[in-house]
Amino acid sequence: MxxxxxxNFLENRTILVxxxxxxxxxxxxxxxxxxxxxxxxxxLLLRAADDKSAMQRFNTEVVGKDLFKVLREKCGPNFTxxxxxxTTIVPGDITCENLGVNDTNLLEQMWKEVDIVVxxxxxxxxxxxxxxxxxxxxxxxxxxxxxxKKCNKLKVLLHVSTAYVCGEKEGLMLENPYYMxxxxxxxxxxxxxxxxxxxxxKLKQLKAENASExxxxxxxxxxxxxxxRKYGWPNTYVFTKAMGEMLLGKLKEEVPLVINRPTxxxxxxxxxxxxxVEGIRTIDSLAVGYGKGRITCFLGNPKTILDVIPAxxxxxSMIVAMMAHADQKGSETIYQIGSSxxxxxxxxxxxxxxxxxxxxxxxxxxxxxxxxxxxxVNVLSSMDxxxxxxxxxxxxxxxxxxxxxxxxxxYFQGKYLELYRKIKFVMRLIDLYGPYLFLxxxxxxxxxxxLRMAAKESGIEPEIFYFxxxxxxxxxxxxxIHLPGVxxxxxx
Numbered sequence: 001m002x003x004x005x006x007x008n009f010l011e012n013r014t015i016l017v018x019x020x021x022x023x024x025x026x027x028x029x030x031x032x033x034x035x036x037x038x039x040x041x042x043x044l045l046l047r048a049a050d051d052k053s054a055m056q057r058f059n060t061e062v063v064g065k066d067l068f069k070v071l072r073e074k075c076g077p078n079f080t081x082x083x084x085x086x087t088t089i090v091p092g093d094i095t096c097e098n099l100g101v102n103d104t105n106l107l108e109q110m111w112k113e114v115d116i117v118v119x120x121x122x123x124x125x126x127x128x129x130x131x132x133x134x135x136x137x138x139x140x141x142x143x144x145x146x147x148x149k150k151c152n153k154l155k156v157l158l159h160v161s162t163a164y165v166c167g168e169k170e171g172l173m174l175e176n177p178y179y180m181x182x183x184x185x186x187x188x189x190x191x192x193x194x195x196x197x198x199x200x201x202k203l204k205q206l207k208a209e210n211a212s213e214x215x216x217x218x219x220x221x222x223x224x225x226x227x228x229r230k231y232g233w234p235n236t237y238v239f240t241k242a243m244g245e246m247l248l249g250k251l252k253e254e255v256p257l258v259i260n261r262p263t264x265x266x267x268x269x270x271x272x273x274x275x276x277v278e279g280i281r282t283i284d285s286l287a288v289g290y291g292k293g294r295i296t297c298f299l300g301n302p303k304t305i306l307d308v309i310p311a312x313x314x315x316x317s318m319i320v321a322m323m324a325h326a327d328q329k330g331s332e333t334i335y336q337i338g339s340s341x342x343x344x345x346x347x348x349x350x351x352x353x354x355x356x357x358x359x360x361x362x363x364x365x366x367x368x369x370x371x372x373x374x375x376x377v378n379v380l381s382s383m384d385x386x387x388x389x390x391x392x393x394x395x396x397x398x399x400x401x402x403x404x405x406x407x408x409x410x411y412f413q414g415k416y417l418e419l420y421r422k423i424k425f426v427m428r429l430i431d432l433y434g435p436y437l438f439l440x441x442x443x444x445x446x447x448x449x450x451l452r453m454a455a456k457e458s459g460i461e462p463e464i465f466y467f468x469x470x471x472x473x474x475x476x477x478x479x480x481i482h483l484p485g486v487x488x489x490x491x492x
Contacts, residue, residue, distance in 0.1 A: 019121030184232030275485025
């Protein structure tokens with residue numbers, strides 16, 4: 001694999017980015033604009049009713065974020081002009097043909113100009129409604145591919161998936177592509193069009209019964225989990241992403257296809273500055289709960305490897321992969337972007353970092369103004385020990401409260417319902433995340449390592465497009481970068 005300058009590759013390129021208000025998309029857009037100001041155009045597709053609301057979303061949810069402060073300082077008073085000259089904000093929806101773009105002149109212009117398509121639009125909710133997840137993660141991917149096929153100058157389509165779609169073999173989560181109908185547990189009969197039919201019929205049935213919107217949402221979430229687990233995937237998110245990959249691989253024809261599968265994405269390691277993060281991401285929900293004193297125990301094998309990777313490294317790997325596979329007609333290459341092979345981190349490490357950080361930097365309770373004192377989390381290493389813990393500390397008190405509440409004519413109803421909701425929430429989290437808490441496998445990243453080596457040997461701006469997790473000292477990263485970032489940008 002011979003690589004050339006990434007900066008030269010990006011010069012005068014026209015790139016379509018879907019899901020432009022998403023976490024990774026924002027980092028991708030900021031990176032391109034900052035390191036290659038001579039990019040020709042970024043078409044940024046986002047959900048909006050019209051041009052005005054699309055621009056409003058872009059200004060508040062993208063360039064209005066702290067993430068862009070380095071670029072803003074670099075451009076000075078010319079920032080707004082600089083960005084507007086290099087971006088076109090496109091209201092659209094990947095669940096629709098032609099990505100929901102209604103302006104025919106704009107469509108023709110995009111098909112004529114776009115060199116690179118980057119699909120970052122997705123729903124990442126583990127228990128998303130099945131109709132929503134299928135529309136975005138599965139059939140949305142097909143719509144993006146169909147759009148890319150109409151781009152006259154297309155060099156590459158890069159689709160961002162997740163490493164958790166893959167199966168395990170001999171301690172490795174495989175970097176292999178998915179073929180139509182392939183399943184994780186070997187169950188036969190997976191047919192993507194049939195899945196859509198199952199979903200449509202369920203939705204039709206619910207509406208015929210005049211089910212409430214809340215009931216429909218619950219039923220569609222349960223259907224997604226049921227269908228995913230039938231074929232061996234733990235949740236709706238990874239199941240629908242896997243089916244999206246199947247469609248892309250089957251239908252790509254001559255389109256050069258790169259599928260990027262990151263593991264658990266965390267805050268930026270270095271650029272545009274360390275520690276930027278947005279939203280409560282997978283492990284950050286634990287950090288928030290722990291720092292606020294709400295989590296005292298955690299389920300998981302202490303030896304389980306948590307594969308995490310900073311967001312800027314994911315974006316850098318995407319950009320290098322785009323350049324590496326441009327114009328490779330009909331090719332399909334998968335890159336799993338993670339750290340578990342070259343720089344593993346386990347649950348015990350993470351617990352210790354959290355304890356040490358919040359002991360030195362306690363969160364101040366906004367109600368009483370007092371610091372929240374955290375203790376070391378008790379890591380419960382089996383489902384049996386977790387169930388015993390829950391029974392002793394929560395289920396028995398709940399039962400007792402139920403009896404007292406009945407005796408006192410529902411006087412303690414508020415407290416009873418609050419405790420009940422907490423228990424239900426915890427059990428739901430365990431149901432969704434349980435399969436990952438005992439994962440002992442590492443994520444195969446041989447293709448990614450080959451890309452790193454090729455980049456290193458070619459000397460292509462390694463200080464700008466770094467994505468080697470071996471350079472990370474996890475203790476320094478969590479203590480000095482990630483946890484402070486989570487407290488600043490996520491804690492409320």
